[in-house]
Amino acid sequence: MAHEVQAVVARERGAPVVVETIHVPDPGPGEVTVAVAACGVCHTDLHYRQGAIGEDFPYLLGHEAAGTVEAVGEGVTNVVPGDSVVLAWRAPCGRCRSCRRGRPWYCFDSANATQAMTLADGTALAPALGIGAFAERTLVAAGQAVKVDPAARPEAAGLIGCGVMAGFGAAVHTGGVDLGDSVAVIGCGGVGSAALAGAALRGARRIIAVDIDQSKLDRALHFGATHTINATEADPVEIIRELTGGFGADVVIDAVGRPETYRQAFFARDHAGTLVQVGVPDPTMTVELPLIELFGRGGALKSSWYGDCLPTRDFPVLVDLYLRGRFDLDAFVSETVGIDGVERAFEKMERGEVLRSVVVL
Numbered sequence: 001m002a003h004e005v006q007a008v009v010a011r012e013r014g015a016p017v018v019v020e021t022i023h024v025p026d027p028g029p030g031e032v033t034v035a036v037a038a039c040g041v042c043h044t045d046l047h048y049r050q051g052a053i054g055e056d057f058p059y060l061l062g063h064e065a066a067g068t069v070e071a072v073g074e075g076v077t078n079v080v081p082g083d084s085v086v087l088a089w090r091a092p093c094g095r096c097r098s099c100r101r102g103r104p105w106y107c108f109d110s111a112n113a114t115q116a117m118t119l120a121d122g123t124a125l126a127p128a129l130g131i132g133a134f135a136e137r138t139l140v141a142a143g144q145a146v147k148v149d150p151a152a153r154p155e156a157a158g159l160i161g162c163g164v165m166a167g168f169g170a171a172v173h174t175g176g177v178d179l180g181d182s183v184a185v186i187g188c189g190g191v192g193s194a195a196l197a198g199a200a201l202r203g204a205r206r207i208i209a210v211d212i213d214q215s216k217l218d219r220a221l222h223f224g225a226t227h228t229i230n231a232t233e234a235d236p237v238e239i240i241r242e243l244t245g246g247f248g249a250d251v252v253i254d255a256v257g258r259p260e261t262y263r264q265a266f267f268a269r270d271h272a273g274t275l276v277q278v279g280v281p282d283p284t285m286t287v288e289l290p291l292i293e294l295f296g297r298g299g300a301l302k303s304s305w306y307g308d309c310l311p312t313r314d315f316p317v318l319v320d321l322y323l324r325g326r327f328d329l330d331a332f333v334s335e336t337v338g339i340d341g342v343e344r345a346f347e348k349m350e351r352g353e354v355l356r357s358v359v360v361l
Contacts, residue, residue, distance in 0.1 A: 001026055002118075003033075007135035008342050008359075009125065010059040013051035016343050017061060022125060023118045024137045027073035031113045032142050034085060037154035038336075039133040040064035041345040041357040042162050042190075043280070048128050049346070052282070056126035060117060061342065062134030062359065063089055063127075066158035069145060076142040078312075084150035086161050086319070088311035089129035091143030105173070105308045111141035129162075134342060136361050146311045148319040155336055155358045156329035159190070160318050162306075163356065164332060167194025167255060168318065169307015170278040172202055175251040179203035184240050184249040184268055185225075187279055188216040190332055190355045192255035193223045195278070197327060199251075200224025208243055210236045210264075213352050222331055231264075240268040248273055257281040263289065271297055278304040336360045 002023035010017050027033050039062040048059045069083045079085060091111040092104035099107050112130035117139055119125065125132065132138050148157060167190065171177045183199040185192045188211040199207050200223070209220035210229045217228040229239045241248055248270040254261050257279025265275045266289060294301075307314075321327035334354035337345055345357035 003137055005136035006339060007132070008061050008339060009119070010049040010057065010061055012057050013055070014049070017049060019340050021120050022060065022135065023120065024135070024139050025115045025117070027071050027076070027139060028115050029074040030076060030111070030142050031073040031115065031139055032076060032079060032145050033070045033137055033139050034067040034087065034145060035070045035137055036065050036067040036133050036135060036361050038066055038158045038361065039359045040159045040161075040163065041342060041349060041359065043349065044162065045128055046346050046349065047280075054126070058119065058123065058125055060125040060127045060132030060135065063087070063129040063131040064158055064162040065131065065133035065138075066154035066161070070137065072142065078142055079145050079147055083145075083147045084152070085145040086148050086157050086315050087131050087133060087140060088144050088146050088161060088315065089131055090306050090309070090311065091141050092310070105310050106305065111143045113139045113141050115139060134339065134359055146315045148316050149323060151323055152319045153330070155333050155360060156322065157319055158358070159329060159332050159356055160315050163190040164194040164318070164329065165309050165311075165314060166278055166304065166307045167191035168198035169309040169314065170253050170255070170276050170304040171195045171198035171251070173308040174278070174302050174304035175253060175274055175276045177202040177204050177251050180205045181250040182206040182208070182244045184208040184210060184252045184265075185255055186210040186236065186253065186261045186265055187255035188213075188220045189255065191278055192253070193220060193332065193355060195253045195255055196220055196223040196225050201321070201327065206243060208240055208249065210240075216352070219355070222328070236264055237268045244270065247271070250274065251276065253278060255279045259285055259287040262287050266293075266301070269297065269299055272299040274300045274302060276302050276304050278307070332356050333358050
């Protein structure tokens with residue numbers, strides 16, 4: 001039996017989102033329904049609305065969510081009704097060539113629900129990142145529902161499902177930040193702030209935050225930055241080198257995803273240093289670098305997919321760190337809004353006024 005719930009839908013490219021009734025089916029084999037408690041408003045949702053990710057309109061937006069398992073389908077054993085969960089947009093299949101090689105964080109066949117959620121007229125919805133959580137209830141593959149400690153506030157815990165995990169993992173997993181390292185993070189929005197926090201938790205000695213917004217730089221100090229650089233006032237490459245004995249940082253994380261920030265990250269590395277790109281670029285963007293520099297500087301240029309995380313391993317750990325007071329997830333929550341506040345939240349995001357607006361359902 002389908003359940004009627006209110007949800008945020010992007011019906012066509014560039015048009016304002018609308019709140020309307022959708023139908024969510026009971027879970028089938030390998031599926032669960034989740035009563036959504038809170039869902040962060042992420043840049044990826046805006047990209048869907050703008051048509052920058054695909055043309056599979058109408059989209060059911062929202063993917064950075066926490067809630068409670070309401071029902072489970074046949075064969076589901078990892079969660080039961082009543083469990084508190086954070087939703088993951090990557091659920092390793094266990095069968096693809098990457099999973100078989102022991103690299104499930106690169107899974108090439110991530111699981112999603114088989115059944116479709118629909119508009120009232122039966123039109124199938126495309127859920128953002130296979131989740132669609134700007135809704136009172138959503139349907140996902142069981143592997144996407146990761147059980148966490150119910151003591152965590154869902155407004156904070158849900159952010160682990162995307163932006164926080166992407167940034168934290170970019171530093172900890174992809175960048176391999178270690179005790180005593182020097183780290184620079186370019187772009188101090190939600191993802192970059194999480195990267196700063198991850199570097200701090202790993203024991204980095206010098207953590208340099210770079211942005212063009214002074215308010216974000218001031219906030220970066222709370223997340224673990226030891227130094228800040230306003231890129232409108234100074235060349236970040238030069239200052240990063242000055243702060244690292246003239247050498248450059250061991251790990252530089254580009255949390256913006258633009259050609260100019262990628263080049264800054266490349267040249268701000270120490271020899272044999274690591275560049276991690278976690279900011280999502282526009283598909284039309286290209287970057288040009290001198291080939292002799294690629295050869296001569298050595299090191300590693302890495303892209304970070306979802307922070308190279310394993311949700312079943314990492315989500316509960318981050319929630320535990322939060323509950324122990326070691327990882328301030330609450331500081332990422334700039335405001336809470338109702339389900340009708342998503343369009344205004346997009347506007348605030350584009351103006352750089354928030355780390356995260358969170359929809360509370």
